[in-house]
Amino acid sequence: MTTTRGLEGVVATTSSISSIVNDVLTYRGYNIDDLATNASFEEVIYLLWNDKLPNKTELDQFTAELAVNATIPKEIVDQMKAYPIDKVHPMAALRTAVSTLALYDEEADDMSEEANYRKAIRLQAKIPTVVTAFSRVREGKDPVEPKKDLSFAANFLYTLTGEIPEDVAVTAINKALVLHADHELNASTFTARVCVATLSDMYSGVTAAIGALKGPLHGGANERVMAMLSEIDSVDNVEPYLQNAFENKEKIMGFGHRVYKTGDPRAKHLREMSRKLTDLTGETKWYEMSTKMEEVVTNEKGLPPNVDFYSASVYHSLGIDHDLFTPLFAVSRVSGWIGHILEQYSNNRLIRPRAEYVGSTNQTYVSVENR
Numbered sequence: 486m487t488t489t490r491g492l493e494g495v496v497a498t499t500s501s502i503s504s505i506v507n508d509v510l511t512y513r514g515y516n517i518d519d520l521a522t523n524a525s526f527e528e529v530i531y532l533l534w535n536d537k538l539p540n541k542t543e544l545d546q547f548t549a550e551l552a553v554n555a556t557i558p559k560e561i562v563d564q565m566k567a568y569p570i571d572k573v574h575p576m577a578a579l580r581t582a583v584s585t586l587a588l589y590d591e592e593a594d595d596m597s598e599e600a601n602y603r604k605a606i607r608l609q610a611k612i613p614t615v616v617t618a619f620s621r622v623r624e625g626k627d628p629v630e631p632k633k634d635l636s637f638a639a640n641f642l643y644t645l646t647g648e649i650p651e652d653v654a655v656t657a658i659n660k661a662l663v664l665h666a667d668h669e670l671n672a673s674t675f676t677a678r679v680c681v682a683t684l685s686d687m688y689s690g691v692t693a694a695i696g697a698l699k700g701p702l703h704g705g706a707n708e709r710v711m712a713m714l715s716e717i718d719s720v721d722n723v724e725p726y727l728q729n730a731f732e733n734k735e736k737i738m739g740f741g742h743r744v745y746k747t748g749d750p751r752a753k754h755l756r757e758m759s760r761k762l763t764d765l766t767g768e769t770k771w772y773e774m775s776t777k778m779e780e781v782v783t784n785e786k787g788l789p790p791n792v793d794f795y796s797a798s799v800y801h802s803l804g805i806d807h808d809l810f811t812p813l814f815a816v817s818r819v820s821g822w823i824g825h826i827l828e829q830y831s832n833n834r835l836i837r838p839r840a841e842y843v844g845s846t847n848q849t850y851v852s853v854e855n856r
């Protein structure tokens with residue numbers, strides 16, 4: 486047996502959803518630069534699940550279906566109120582709430598193709614409402630009912646703040662959602678596929694994926710990037726902070742990637758958004774510190790920024806709480822998880838690799854009194 490640590494370079498499945506070849510990312514054959522510049526998130530979800538962009542009628546119908554399914558059961562909100570709210574991370578709340586949503590879905594264990602597609606829409610529609618409801622509940626406010634005439638991106642901001650968002654914020658969130666939607670066999674997507682390959686239900690797959698996304702080596706990095714920028718606090722402190730981190734062999738959050746070697750194609754879009762939004766808020770230091778960090782880490786370590794790096798200053802500039810950054814990633818990535826879950830179901834085989842045993846051998850049981 487040969488062992489590959491972290492399954493690096495191992496091709497574990499075929500997929501026709503997204504691809505990374507020579508550091509170029511495509512969703513269903515469309516370059517991410519094209520989609521980030523032109524597409525709505527609703528179109529991208531449809532694309533990921535249906536292998537084609539929707540026509541106008543299909544898009545209108547799909548958007549309406551998302552809108553009518555966005556409300557979450559009152560029981561979920563009541564349960565949130567009972568959480569030890571000041572100690573609960575929103576990713577933990579999201580993980581629990583998504584698992585709980587299954588209890589209120591009569592089709593949760595219906596594995597037919599039609600029921601799975603209906604559940605896909607319900608999950609995609611409700612997850613942003615769960616995130617924003619939790620944010621409001623912990624502030625002692627009532628959740629805001631999503632509006633049927635707002636886009637997916639606008640509803641996220643509206644249900645978060647209770648105010649109709651400005652176009653510039655909606656455009657930024659839409660682009661961030663498009664950029665985060667899918668990414669081949671990343672850790673959380675792989676988790677979702679492993680889970681449902683046992684023929685477990687879609688809620689289980691998405692709940693498992695949220696757990697994987699939460700970690701700091703994956704989606705949880707974006708919140709840590711903001712914590713790092715806040716600690717550094719000025720452009721002058723960037724070099725000394727990084728030199729110290731390098732000496733202590735610390736990982737710099739938001740840099741490096743398992744697959745990209747020359748750079749993450751999503752980062753340049755987020756960098757530009759960070760520049761524009763920090764210009765608008767007047768807090769240009771976040772962008773200036775970020776570009777200085779990119780210069781030093783790239784020059785000294787050869788590590789380019791990944792998607793999580795500039796998304797931090799983008800979300801901060803939009804006034805989003807730092808611990809909601811990773812849940813916002815999940816709001817987008819659930820589209821990819823579901824695409825992969827549907828693909829897994831359509832051509833399923835149990836995912837069960839082997840482990841090379843390196844533990845003790847030839848042990849003989851000794852009774853507890855004699856140990």
Ligand SMILES: CC(=O)SCCNC(=O)CCNC(=O)[C@H](O)C(C)(C)COP(=O)(O)OP(=O)(O)OC[C@H]1O[C@@H](n2cnc3c(N)ncnc32)[C@H](O)[C@@H]1OP(=O)(O)O
Binds near residue numbers: 738788
């Ligand atoms: C959406 C996403 O999930 S994007 C990734 C988000 N995660 C982060 O930003 C966390 C910081 N980055 C990392 O920890 C890593 O680069 C990962 C987890 C993304 C990829 O990890 P791997 O492919 O396993 O690379 P690995 O951790 O083995 O790194 C290889 C070498 O580069 C170094 N390295 C990699 N990333 C970093 C970093 N961010 N800061 C400092 N050194 C790093 C490692 O220390 C290691 O050095 P060594 O060979 O001298 O021991």
Ligand SMILES: O=C([O-])CC(=O)C(=O)O
Binds near residue numbers: 668670744
């Ligand atoms: O692909 C990965 O390993 C991590 C990543 O960038 C993502 O999930 O967007």
